[in-house]
Amino acid sequence: MNDAVKEMEPTQKLKFYQKGTFTVGNRLVSEADRTVQASIERSNAITCGHRACQGCGEALGARYVVDAAMRATNNNLIVVNATGCLEVFTTPYPETSWQVAWVHSLFGNAAAVATGVAAAMRVKSRSEVRVLAQGGDGGTTDIGFGCLSGMFERNDDVLYVCYDNEGYMNTGVQRSSATPPAARTATTDAVGDEPGNVFGTGKNVPKIAMAHGIPYVATASVADLHDLERKVTKAMSIHGARYIHVQVPCPLGWGSASHDTIRLARLAVESGVFPVFEAEYGVITGRRKIRNRVPVVEYLKLQKRYAHLFKNGDAPRLERLQKMADRNIAEFDLLSHEGNV
Amino acid sequence: MPQHPFAITLDVGSSLANQTGSWRNERPIYVDRLPPCNNACPAGENIQGWLFHAETGDYETAWRVLTQDNPLPACMGRVCYHPCESKCNRADVDSAVGINSVERFLGDQAIKNGWKFEAPKKESGKRVLVVGAGPSGLSAAYHLRRLGHKVVLQDAGPKPGGMMRFGIPKYRLPREVLDAEVQRILDMGVELKLNAKVDNIQETMKAGKFDAAFLAVGAHIGKRAYIPAGEAAKIVDAVSVLRSMEGEEKPLLGRKVVVYGGGNTALDVARTAKRLGASESIIVYRRTRAKMPAHDFEVEEALEEGVTMRWLSTIKRMDEGNITIEKMELDKTGFPQPTGVFETLEADSVVLALGQDVDLSLLNGVPGLTIKDGVVEVGPNMMTGASGIFAGGDMVPSERTVTVAVGHGKKAARHIDAWLNGKTYVPSEKHDVATFDKLNAWYYTDAPGTVRPVLDTVRRQSTFDEVVSGLDETNALYEARRCLSCGNCFECDNCYGVCPDNAVIKLGPGNRFKFNYDYCKGCGVCAEECPCGAIAMVPEEI
Ligand SMILES: Cc1ncc(C[n+]2csc(CCOP(=O)(O)OP(=O)(O)O)c2C)c(N)n1
Ligand code: SF4
Ligand SMILES: [Mg+2]
Numbered sequence: 036m037n038d039a040v041k042e043m044e045p046t047q048k049l050k051f052y053q054k055g056t057f058t059v060g061n062r063l064v065s066e067a068d069r070t071v072q073a074s075i076e077r078s079n080a081i082t083c084g085h086r087a088c089q090g091c092g093e094a095l096g097a098r099y100v101v102d103a104a105m106r107a108t109n110n111n112l113i114v115v116n117a118t119g120c121l122e123v124f125t126t127p128y129p130e131t132s133w134q135v136a137w138v139h140s141l142f143g144n145a146a147a148v149a150t151g152v153a154a155a156m157r158v159k160s161r162s163e164v165r166v167l168a169q170g171g172d173g174g175t176t177d178i179g180f181g182c183l184s185g186m187f188e189r190n191d192d193v194l195y196v197c198y199d200n201e202g203y204m205n206t207g208v209q210r211s212s213a214t215p216p217a218a219r220t221a222t223t224d225a226v227g228d229e230p231g232n233v234f235g236t237g238k239n240v241p242k243i244a245m246a247h248g249i250p251y252v253a254t255a256s257v258a259d260l261h262d263l264e265r266k267v268t269k270a271m272s273i274h275g276a277r278y279i280h281v282q283v284p285c286p287l288g289w290g291s292a293s294h295d296t297i298r299l300a301r302l303a304v305e306s307g308v309f310p311v312f313e314a315e316y317g318v319i320t321g322r323r324k325i326r327n328r329v330p331v332v333e334y335l336k337l338q339k340r341y342a343h344l345f346k347n348g349d350a351p352r353l354e355r356l357q358k359m360a361d362r363n364i365a366e367f368d369l370l371s372h373e374g375n376v
Numbered sequence: 377m378p379q380h381p382f383a384i385t386l387d388v389g390s391s392l393a394n395q396t397g398s399w400r401n402e403r404p405i406y407v408d409r410l411p412p413c414n415n416a417c418p419a420g421e422n423i424q425g426w427l428f429h430a431e432t433g434d435y436e437t438a439w440r441v442l443t444q445d446n447p448l449p450a451c452m453g454r455v456c457y458h459p460c461e462s463k464c465n466r467a468d469v470d471s472a473v474g475i476n477s478v479e480r481f482l483g484d485q486a487i488k489n490g491w492k493f494e495a496p497k498k499e500s501g502k503r504v505l506v507v508g509a510g511p512s513g514l515s516a517a518y519h520l521r522r523l524g525h526k527v528v529l530q531d532a533g534p535k536p537g538g539m540m541r542f543g544i545p546k547y548r549l550p551r552e553v554l555d556a557e558v559q560r561i562l563d564m565g566v567e568l569k570l571n572a573k574v575d576n577i578q579e580t581m582k583a584g585k586f587d588a589a590f591l592a593v594g595a596h597i598g599k600r601a602y603i604p605a606g607e608a609a610k611i612v613d614a615v616s617v618l619r620s621m622e623g624e625e626k627p628l629l630g631r632k633v634v635v636y637g638g639g640n641t642a643l644d645v646a647r648t649a650k651r652l653g654a655s656e657s658i659i660v661y662r663r664t665r666a667k668m669p670a671h672d673f674e675v676e677e678a679l680e681e682g683v684t685m686r687w688l689s690t691i692k693r694m695d696e697g698n699i700t701i702e703k704m705e706l707d708k709t710g711f712p713q714p715t716g717v718f719e720t721l722e723a724d725s726v727v728l729a730l731g732q733d734v735d736l737s738l739l740n741g742v743p744g745l746t747i748k749d750g751v752v753e754v755g756p757n758m759m760t761g762a763s764g765i766f767a768g769g770d771m772v773p774s775e776r777t778v779t780v781a782v783g784h785g786k787k788a789a790r791h792i793d794a795w796l797n798g799k800t801y802v803p804s805e806k807h808d809v810a811t812f813d814k815l816n817a818w819y820y821t822d823a824p825g826t827v828r829p830v831l832d833t834v835r836r837q838s839t840f841d842e843v844v845s846g847l848d849e850t851n852a853l854y855e856a857r858r859c860l861s862c863g864n865c866f867e868c869d870n871c872y873g874v875c876p877d878n879a880v881i882k883l884g885p886g887n888r889f890k891f892n893y894d895y896c897k898g899c900g901v902c903a904e905e906c907p908c909g910a911i912a913m914v915p916e917e918i
Contacts, residue, residue: 056819056820056821057818057819057821058819058868058869058870058873058907059868059869059870059872059873059874060867060868060869060870060872060873061868061869062432062866062867062868062885063431063432063857069869070869070873072869072872072873073869073872073873075882075884079878081878082390082391082392082878083391083392083396083877083878083879083892083894083895084390084391084392084393084394084395084396084895085391085394085396085877086391086394086396087876087877089399089897089898089899090876090897090899090900090901091876091899092876094876094877095874095875095876095901098876098878125391128386129384129386129387129388129389130388130389130390130391130393130394131388131389131390131391132390132391260873286899292900293897293899293900293901294899294900294901294903294904294913295904296876296899296901297874297901297904297905298904298905301818
C-alpha cells in the first residue's frame with residue numbers, strides 16, 4: 036500500500052469500502068477489521084466430515100459462534116451441548132467434529148450442566164476457562180427452559196446460545212414453542228381451518244431472558260457475521276448469565292433450497308420477521324437496522340412449510356404474518372436510521 | 377489393544393474420516409466471467425483488472441495492466457466516449473463507476489512520475505511500416521514494438537497525433553498530455569518520420585525493406601456540400617478550421633459563425649469559434665436534437681457555453697453577411713422534408729461539418745484491394761486484399777472514434793506479428809459476461825459516483841483551458857473502489873466464511889481459494905453468496 040493511502044486510513048470509516056463492507060473479509064481493511072471467519076487461523080470448531088444436511092444453517096451458526104468465543108477466550112473454552120441435530124450430526128460415536136473441549140449432556144439440562152462446569156472451574160481456580168452452553172430451540176425454549184431460567188435467575192457465569200431452526204428438526208420436524216404461526220411441521224399439518232402452526236401460540240425467549248434482568252441478551256443472524264461475532268465477543272467480555280439467540284435456517288425442515296440458507300436468514304432480518312437487537316440488564320441497547328426492507332412474502336415463498344399459504348392464496352394469514360413483522364419493526368425501531376445500527 | 381474405560385469399545389476418531397463429498401450432485405467451481413465494461417471496450421482493456429490494483433492505491437501496477445492493451449490512457453481518459461460506463465453493472469446499484477476518470481488519473485500519474493514502457497526483451501529482426509501517427513498508428517506501433525519488431529511510424533503532418541491533435545480541440549485534450557504519451561512510445565525505439573507523406577505504399581515498402589505495413593491515415597478531407605453563394609461568401613470546412621488551430625495563423629471566422637452539421641466535429645468547431653471570440657456561434661442541423669449524432673453531454677456543454685442550435689433547418693444559400701435557411705419537418709419515417717418556410721440569419725462565415733473522407737491515393741495501383749464507400753475493406757485479421765498490407769482506424773469501415781482506432785491498432789499488431797511468423801493469431805475464447813443477475817448486490821454498499829469538477833462556464837467561453845478536470849488521489853481511490861469486480865474474485869473471503877462444511881481452502885493473499893471436494897456437499901451457499909459471481913455450480917457426473 037502506498038503512503039498516500041496509509042495517510043488516509045484514520046479518517047476512513049469502514050463504510051468507505053464500497054465492496055466488502057458486508058463480506059466476511061476484505062483485502063482493503065486491516066486484519067483486525069475482518070471477521071474471525073476470514074482468518075486462516077480460525078479454530079474451525081466443527082471440522083469437515085460432519086453429517087449435517089447440505090446447506091445446514093445450524094452447522095454454520097455454531098461454527099461462527101464457537102470460533103468467535105474461542106478467539107475471545109484464547110481457546111480457554113468448554114462447550115456443553117444439549118441433544119439435538121448439532122450434537123447428533125457432529126458426534127456419532129465414536130467420531131466427532133468438535134475441535135474444542137465439548138460435553139454432551141441430555142436434551143433438557145445443558146444450562147444446568149454448564150452451571151456445574153462453571154462451578155467446577157471456580158473451585159479449581161481456573162478463572163481463565165469460560166463456559167458456553169448451546170442447544171436447539173426445542174432444547175432451549177421447551178424441555179430445557181426450567182434449567183435455563185434457573186441459570187439466568189442465579190446469574191451463573193455461562194453464555195447460553197440457542198440455535199433456533201424453529202422446530203425439532205433432529206427427530207423429524209415437530210413443532211416447538213419457537214415454531215412460527217402458519218408453518219407446517221410434522222405435528223402441525225397444513226389441513227383444516229387453521230393450517231400449519233396456530234397463531235397466538237409460542238414464546239419469545241429473548242424477551243423472557245431480558246425479563247430476568249441478566250447482564251446481556253442478544254439476537255443474531257447467520258446473515259450478518261460481523262454483528263454476530265461482535266455480540267459473541269462482547270458476551271465473552273462479561274461475567275454472569277448471558278444469552279444469544281441465533282436464527283439458523285434449516286433446508287430440510289423449512290423446505291428450502293440448500294443454497295438459500297443465508298439468503299433466507301437475510302430476508303428474515305430485512306423483512307422484520309426476525310428482529311436483531313441486543314439488551315443489557317433488561318434494557319435494549321442496540322438494534323440492527325433494516326437496510327432494504329422487503330415484504331414478508333419474499334421470505335415466505337422460498338419455503339415449502341408455507342406453501343399452503345400460496346397454493347390457496349391465503350390472504351388473511353399472509354396479512355397477519357406481515358402485521359407481525361410490522362409490529363417487530365415498530366417495537367424494535369428497525370427502520371429509522373438515527374441512533375445505533 | 378489400548379484399554380478402554382467401562383462401556384467404551386471404540387477409539388475416538390475425527391469426523392475427517394467421513395468424506396461427505398460423496399453426497400454431492402453439483403460441484404462449485406471458480407470461474408472468471410467477463411466484466412461488462414471489458415466486454416464493451418473497443419480497445420479491449422481489462423478494466424476490472426486495472427481497477428483491482430488501483431483500489432489498493434498501487435497505481436503503477438494498475439497503469440501497467442491498463443497499458444498492456446492501450447498505450448494512451450491520459451488521452452483516452454479525456455476523449456474516449458466510455459462505452460464501458462454505459463454497460464457498468466454498478467449503474468443498477470447507484471451509478472456507473474467513473475472508469476474514464478480513473479483512467480485519466482492513472483495516465484496523469486504516469487506522466488507525473490515518468491513511468492516508462494519497457495523495451496522488448498528480444499528483437500524479431502522484422503521491419504514494419506506504420507503509416508499515420510494517429511491513435512490507430514500509435515497503438516499499432518506500440519504493440520508491434522512490444523512484440524520485438526522494428527517499427528517506422530511515418531506521417532504526412534508536421535506533428536504526431538493525427539486527429540487527436542488536428543481534430544480534437546485543446547480544451548478537450550491538452551497537447552502536453554498528447555506529447556508525453558507519444559514520446560513514451562517513441563522511447564521504446566519506434567522511429568518517427570514527420571512531414572513524410574506516403575504517395576505509393578508499395579514503393580515505400582520496397583525502398584524501406586519492410587516486411588509488412590499497417591495503414592491508418594485517417595479521414596482528413598472535409599466533405600463539401602453545394603451551397604449557392606455570392607462572391608464574398610466565406611464557406612470553409614470544419615477539418616481545416618480545426619487543423620489551422622494548431623498552426624501560427626488562427627482561422628478568421630468573424631463575429632457570427634454558422635456551423636452546418638450535427639456531429640461531434642460540428643460541436644468542436646462551434647465551441648472553438650466561441651473561444652476565438654465569436655459573439656454568435658450557431659449550429660444548423662437538418663434534423664432534431666434527439667437525432668444528432670453528437671454525444672448529448674457535448675451538446676449540453678456547448679449550450680452552457682452559449683452555442684445556439686437551429687434544429688430542423690437546412691442552409692439554402694449564402695450571401696455577404698447572411699444566410700438563408702429553410703425550416704424542415706420530419707415525415708412519418710422520421711426523415712426531414714422541406715416546408716417552404718425560409719428565414720435569414722446573419723453570418724460572417726459558414727463552416728461545413730458534414731463528415732470526412734479518406735485520402736486513399738497511397739493505395740493507387742495496389743492489386744487485390746476492395747474499396748467501398750470511400751474506405752478500404754479488411755478481413756477479420758485487419759489485412760487488406762493485398763498480402764502484408766493491413767489497415768485500421770477511420771480508413772476502414774467502422775465507428776470513427778479514437779478508442780476504436782486504438783483497438784484496431786492492437787488487433788492489427790497481433791495479426792501482423794502472427795503473419796510475420798507464418799502463423800494465425802487466434803484470440804482466446806471470451807468468457808460468459810458477468811451480467812448483473814450473476815452478482816449478489818447485497819454485499820455492496822451504496823456509494824454515489826464522483827462528479828468531475830467542470831471549469832466554470834465563463835472561463836470556458838474565452839480560454840482553451842481544459843473543460844473537465846481530473847480526480848485527485850482521494851476521489852480516484854474512492855472511485856476505483858466503487859468497482860464491483862464483476863465476475864472476478866476479489867478475495868472477500870465470503871466463500872471461505874459461509875461454507876457450512878469448511879470445504880473451502882483459503883490460499884492466502886493473491887492466490888484466491890480452492891474447494892476441498894472431499895468434504896464439499898454441493899449445497900451451493902458459496903456460489904449464492906459470492907458477491908461478484910465468480911463461482912458456478914456444475915452438475916456432478918454420477
Ligand atoms: C428427554 C428427551 N426427549 C426426547 C428426545 C428426542 N430428541 C432428540 S433431539 C430432539 C429434538 C431437538 O430439537 P431442537 O432442540 O430444536 O434441536 P434441533 O435438532 O432442531 O437442532 C428430540 C425430541 C431426547 N433425546 N431426550
Ligand atoms: S458452501 Fe461449501 S459445501 Fe456448499 S457448495 Fe460451497 S464449498 Fe460445497
Ligand atoms: Mg430446532
